[in-house]
Amino acid sequence: MIIAATRRNAWIVTAALAAGVIVVSLSALAFGSVHLGLVDVWSGLRGTTPKAEVAVIVKEIRLPRVLLAILVGAALATSGTALQALLRNPLADPYVLGISSGAALGAIVALWVGGRAAAASPLAAFVGALATTMWVYLLGRRAGRLASYTLVLAGVVTASFLSAVILFVLTMLSTRDVRGMAFWLMGDLSVVTNVQLQILFPIVVMGVAGLYALSKDLNVLLLGEEEAAHLGVNVARIQTAVYLLASLLTGVAVALSGAIGYLGLLVPHLARMLVGSDHRMLLPTAALGGSIVLVLSDTLARTAVAPSELPVGAVTAVAGAPVFIYLLRRTAG
Amino acid sequence: MPRPLRSVRGVLLFVLFKAMLNRMEAGQRWGRRCRRLILILAALFCTTPAFAGRIVTDQTGRRVRIPDRPTRLVSLAPSITETLFMLGLGDQVVGDTDYCEYPVEAKLKPHVGSILNPSLERIVSLRPDLVLGSPEANRRETAERLERLGIPLYGVTARTVDEMLASIDDLGKVLHREEEASRLVDGLRQRVEAAAHRVGNRKPPRVLFVVWYRPLTTAGANTFVSDVIRRAGGEPISHGLQGEWPKLSLEEALRLDPDVILFPRSESFSPGLEEFHSLPGWRDFRAVKTRRLYVVSDAIIRSSPRLVDALEEVARVLHPSEADKVGAKP
Amino acid sequence: MASPESSPNARTNEGGRESVALKVEGVAHRYPHFELHPTAFQAQAGQLVAILGPNGSGKSTLLEILSGHLRPHAGRVQLNGCDLHRLSPRERAQRVGLARQETILLFSFTVREFVRQGRHPHLGRGLFESGEDERWVDWAIEKTNLTQFGARGILEISSGEFQRAVLARTLAQRPQLVLLDEPTANLDIGYQIEMFQLLRNVAATERCIAVVVTHELNLAAEMADHLLLLDAGQCLRHGTVEEVFDAELLSRVFRTPVIVDRHPSSGRPRAVWVGPHRPSHQQS
Numbered sequence: 001m002i003i004a005a006t007r008r009n010a011w012i013v014t015a016a017l018a019a020g021v022i023v024v025s026l027s028a029l030a031f032g033s034v035h036l037g038l039v040d041v042w043s044g045l046r047g048t049t050p051k052a053e054v055a056v057i058v059k060e061i062r063l064p065r066v067l068l069a070i071l072v073g074a075a076l077a078t079s080g081t082a083l084q085a086l087l088r089n090p091l092a093d094p095y096v097l098g099i100s101s102g103a104a105l106g107a108i109v110a111l112w113v114g115g116r117a118a119a120a121s122p123l124a125a126f127v128g129a130l131a132t133t134m135w136v137y138l139l140g141r142r143a144g145r146l147a148s149y150t151l152v153l154a155g156v157v158t159a160s161f162l163s164a165v166i167l168f169v170l171t172m173l174s175t176r177d178v179r180g181m182a183f184w185l186m187g188d189l190s191v192v193t194n195v196q197l198q199i200l201f202p203i204v205v206m207g208v209a210g211l212y213a214l215s216k217d218l219n220v221l222l223l224g225e226e227e228a229a230h231l232g233v234n235v236a237r238i239q240t241a242v243y244l245l246a247s248l249l250t251g252v253a254v255a256l257s258g259a260i261g262y263l264g265l266l267v268p269h270l271a272r273m274l275v276g277s278d279h280r281m282l283l284p285t286a287a288l289g290g291s292i293v294l295v296l297s298d299t300l301a302r303t304a305v306a307p308s309e310l311p312v313g314a315v316t317a318v319a320g321a322p323v324f325i326y327l328l329r330r331t332a333g
Numbered sequence: 334m335p336r337p338l339r340s341v342r343g344v345l346l347f348v349l350f351k352a353m354l355n356r357m358e359a360g361q362r363w364g365r366r367c368r369r370l371i372l373i374l375a376a377l378f379c380t381t382p383a384f385a386g387r388i389v390t391d392q393t394g395r396r397v398r399i400p401d402r403p404t405r406l407v408s409l410a411p412s413i414t415e416t417l418f419m420l421g422l423g424d425q426v427v428g429d430t431d432y433c434e435y436p437v438e439a440k441l442k443p444h445v446g447s448i449l450n451p452s453l454e455r456i457v458s459l460r461p462d463l464v465l466g467s468p469e470a471n472r473r474e475t476a477e478r479l480e481r482l483g484i485p486l487y488g489v490t491a492r493t494v495d496e497m498l499a500s501i502d503d504l505g506k507v508l509h510r511e512e513e514a515s516r517l518v519d520g521l522r523q524r525v526e527a528a529a530h531r532v533g534n535r536k537p538p539r540v541l542f543v544v545w546y547r548p549l550t551t552a553g554a555n556t557f558v559s560d561v562i563r564r565a566g567g568e569p570i571s572h573g574l575q576g577e578w579p580k581l582s583l584e585e586a587l588r589l590d591p592d593v594i595l596f597p598r599s600e601s602f603s604p605g606l607e608e609f610h611s612l613p614g615w616r617d618f619r620a621v622k623t624r625r626l627y628v629v630s631d632a633i634i635r636s637s638p639r640l641v642d643a644l645e646e647v648a649r650v651l652h653p654s655e656a657d658k659v660g661a662k663p
Numbered sequence: 664m665a666s667p668e669s670s671p672n673a674r675t676n677e678g679g680r681e682s683v684a685l686k687v688e689g690v691a692h693r694y695p696h697f698e699l700h701p702t703a704f705q706a707q708a709g710q711l712v713a714i715l716g717p718n719g720s721g722k723s724t725l726l727e728i729l730s731g732h733l734r735p736h737a738g739r740v741q742l743n744g745c746d747l748h749r750l751s752p753r754e755r756a757q758r759v760g761l762a763r764q765e766t767i768l769l770f771s772f773t774v775r776e777f778v779r780q781g782r783h784p785h786l787g788r789g790l791f792e793s794g795e796d797e798r799w800v801d802w803a804i805e806k807t808n809l810t811q812f813g814a815r816g817i818l819e820i821s822s823g824e825f826q827r828a829v830l831a832r833t834l835a836q837r838p839q840l841v842l843l844d845e846p847t848a849n850l851d852i853g854y855q856i857e858m859f860q861l862l863r864n865v866a867a868t869e870r871c872i873a874v875v876v877t878h879e880l881n882l883a884a885e886m887a888d889h890l891l892l893l894d895a896g897q898c899l900r901h902g903t904v905e906e907v908f909d910a911e912l913l914s915r916v917f918r919t920p921v922i923v924d925r926h927p928s929s930g931r932p933r934a935v936w937v938g939p940h941r942p943s944h945q946q947s
Contacts, residue, residue: 006791032452033454034452053457053458060481061453061454061482090769090770118473180474183449191474193481220783222772223765223766223777227765230730230756230760231784232752232756232757232784276771277772278776306446307445307446307452308446309450309452
C-alpha cells in the first residue's frame with residue numbers, strides 16, 4: 001500500500017516520522033556499554049542526576065553521537081534520493097560520484113602531514129569532498145548539461161583513482177594512524193564536537209530544504225532529460241542545483257563520520273515502498289527514515305560487542321545486504 | 334572524605350579548570366552552572382589537599398593536570414598494566430583493556446574494551462582519576478575525547494630498552510612509588526647488563542625478526558624489537574627500513590642473508606618451524622638450512638618489564654653457551 | 664464528455680488569443696551529415712496535420728523544430744502570433760506538448776502520477792497541484808480511456824496503454840499545439856485507429872492543432888486535414904490528401920511501386936503497394 005502524494009499526507013507522514021526520530025533517539029540514549037535505565041537517561045539529560053558519570057555518559061558521550069546520527073542519516077538518505085533522481089538510476093548512492101574517496105583522501109593527507117593538520121582532518125575531508133565535486137562536475141559536463149552517464153563514468157573513474165592514491169598514502173602512514181583510518185573509512189560516529197554539530201545542523205537543514213524545494217522538478221526529471229525539458233524544466237540549472245546540494249550533504253556527512261555505506265542507497269528504496277516516487281513525499285520520508293535507521297544502526301554498533309564497538313558502516317552493510325537482496329527479489333518477482 | 338563525592342567534585346573542578354584553560358566549549362556548558370556549585374562545595378569542604386592537582390609533563394611531552402594522589406587508575410595498554418602491577422599498584426587499577434593478560438589479576442579487572450577502540454562509557458563509569466595510555470598503542474582520537482571529557486590522560490611511551498626503564502622510573506615518581514620503581518629498574522638493568530656482559534665481544538649474528546610471514550613483515554630500525562636484538566648481541570638486518578612494521582620482500586630478505594630468524598610466540602602462529610623447511614623461498618634461507626629458527630617470548634613486542642625476559646631469551650638463542658645449548662632447541 | 668470549462672472560450676485563458684494558428688515559415692536546419700531544407704506550411708485550430716516520408720527524411724527534425732527545442736538556422740515557427748523560439752521553456756511548455764518514444768523508466772509511478780506531470784508547466788509557486796490541476800488530469804485520463812488504469816503502476820501496463828498515457832500526459836498540458844512522433848508505433852490496428860480518432864476529436868473539441876509524424880500512410884489519409892511529404896530533407900509537397908497522394912510521387916519517394924485508389928467506405932485516397940522495394944544507393 002502506497003500513501004498517495006497529497007499535501008495533507010505529506011504533513012502526516014512527516015509528523016509521524018519526526019515523532020519516530022525523537023522516540024528512537026531518546027531510547028538510543030539508554031543503550032551502550034554501560035547499562036542505564038530510562039530514568040537515568042532523563043535525569044542525565046536534565047542534569048538532575050546525582051551521579052556525575054551518568055550525566056557525562058548521557059550528555060557528553062551518547063547525546064552528541066545520537067545527534068550526529070540523526071543529521072548524517074538525514075543527509076545521506078536525502079542525498080541518495082536526489083542522486084537517484086538526477087542520474088535516473090535506482091542503484092545510485094551518495095558515493096557513486098567519488099565524494100567519499102575525495103573526503104577520505106583529504107583526511108588521510110591531513111593525518112600524514114600530522115600535527116595541527118591532523119586535528120583538522122574533518123575540514124580537510126570536507127575540502128577533499130568539495131574538490132572532488134568540482135572535478136567530477138567539470139568532467140561530467142557535456143554541452144552545458146550533466147548527462148547522467150558521463151557523470152557516473154566521471155565519478156567512478158575519479159573514485160577509483162582516488163582510492164589508489166589513498167592506498168598509496170596509507171603505506172606512508174604509521175601503523176597506528178592506519179588503524180585509525182580503517183575506522184574512519186568504515187564510518188565512525190564517535191568523534192564529534194559540539195562546534196561541529198552546530199555547523200552541521202544548518203548545513204543539513206539547508207541542503208534538505210533546498211532539495212525539497214526542487215522536488216517538483218525532481219519528479220519531472222525522472223521522466224527523462226528530454227521529456228523534462230519539453231515540460232518546461234530548465235534542465236541544466238536543476239541538474240546543477242541538485243548535484244551541488246547533494247554533494248554538499250554528502251561531503252559534510254562524510255567529513256564528520258567517514259563513509260557509512262548502504263544508507264544512501266537503501267533508505268530511498270524503503271521510503272519508496274512506503275510513499276512512492278513522488279519526491280514531495282519521498283524526500284521528507286527518506287530524510288527522517290535515514291535518521292531513524294542510522295540511530296538504530298549506531299545503537300547496535302555500540303552494544304553488539306560491548307565494550308568494544310563495531311564501526312557503524314559495518315552494521316549498515318551487514319544489515320543492508322539482506323535488505324538489498326530482498327528489494328531485488330521483490331522488484332524482480 | 335567519601336570517594337564518590339571526591340571524584341564528583343574532582344571531575345567538576347577539573348572541568349572548570351579546563352574551561353579556564355581556553356576550552357570554550359567546556360566553558361559554555363559547565364562554567365556557569367558549576368562555578369556556583371564549586372564555590373558552595375569549596376566552602377563546605379574547606380581545604381582540599383586531595384584535589385589541588387599538579388601540572389606535570391607526561392612522557393610524550395604533553396602538559397597535563399593530574400591529581401596529587403591518584404587512586405583510581407585505568408590502563409589502556411597491556412604494557413602499562415604490567416608495569417602498574419609490578420609497581421604494586423594493582424589494587425588501584427580499576428580498569429584495563431580486554432588484552433591485558435599479565436599478571437593474571439589483570440584479567441580479572443573490569444575491561445574497558447579493545448586497545449584501539451575502548452569504550453568511553455565504560456571508562457567514565459569507572460570514575461577514574463587518572464587514565465594511562467600510550468601513543469604507540471592508542472588512537473589519537475581516544476586521547477582527544479578523554480581530554481574533552483575532562484579525564485586526565487597520562488601518556489607513557491618507550492621505544493628502546495633504556496626508555497622503558499626510564500618510563501618505569503617516571504611512573505614511579507608520578508604515582509608515588511619511587512622506591513618500588515627504583516628497585517624494579519635496578520633489577521632489570523642488572524639483568525640487561527648481565528646479558529650484555531655474557532655476550533661479550535662475540536660477533537653479532539645477523540638477525541631477521543619476523544612479525545608475520547605472509548607477507549613478510551619485520552620490525553623497523555627504531556623499534557623496541559631492534560633495540561632488544563642489539564642489546565642481546567645481534568644485528569637486526571632491518572636497519573635500512575623505515576616505519577614500525579615494514580614489509581620486506583622475500584628476495585630482499587634472502588639477499589640480506591640473516592644468520593638467525595626469530596618469531597614471536599603467538600597463538601595465531603600456526604605453522605610449526607618444521608614447515609619452513611618446505612616452504613618455497615623460505616627453505617632457501619641459510620638460517621633455515623642451518624636450523625637457526627627460534628620462537629621467542631611475545632614480550633619482545635611490548636614495552637613492559639617482561640621485555641627483559643625476552644631479551645635474555647634472545648641472548649641465549651643468539652649466543653648459546655655450552656650450558657644453554659640444551660635449552661635452546663628450535 | 665464535459666470537461667471543466669470546456670467551452671471554446673475557455674481556451675483563451677491559457678491561449679490568450681481568439682484564434683489558434685500555426686505558421687511555419689521557411690524553417691531549415693543543418694546537421695553535419697544532413698540538412699533540412701526550408702520548409703513552410705500553415706494550419707488552423709482544430710486541424711490534424713500529418714508528416715510523412717521515408718526514414719531519414721527529416722520528419723523528426725522538423726518535429727523538434729516545431730516543438731521549439733531545436734533552433735532552426737533559418738525561418739521561424741509562429742504559434743498563435745508567438746515566435747516559439749523566443750519563449751522561455753516554461754512558457755513554451757504551456758503551449759506545446761510533445762509525445763514520443765520515451766526514455767525507459769526505472770522508477771514506478773502510478774498512471775495518474777505520470778499523467779499529472781503534464782501539469783508541471785502550469786503549476787504555481789506551491790509544491791502541490793491545485794484542484795483545477797487535478798480536474799484537468801482527470802479529464803486527460805478520461806479522454807484517453809485510461810480511467811480504470813489510474814491507480815496501476817506505469818511499469819505494469821501494456822505498451823499500448825503506455826502510449827495512451829504519454830498522450831494523456833501531453834493533453835494534461837492543455838497545449839495549443841500537440842506534436843506526436845509515431846504515436847502508433849507499437850499499437851495493433853484497433854488501437855491505431857482509436858489513437859487517430861482520439862487526436863481528431865481532441866483537436867476539434869479543444870481547438871488545438873495536432874501534428875503527427877507517422878508511417879501509417881493510409882491512416883493519415885483517412886484522418887488528416889493537411890499532409891506534408893518529406894524526402895531527403897526536402898518538403899516535396901504539402902496540402903490536402905488529394906494533392907499529396909499522387910501515385911508517381913509516392914512511388915518515387917518510397918522507392919516502391921504504388922497505386923492510389925479510393926477507400927471503399929470513406930472515399931478518401933488510399934495507397935496500395937504493388938511491387939517490391941527498390942533500394943537506392945542514395946539512401947542516407
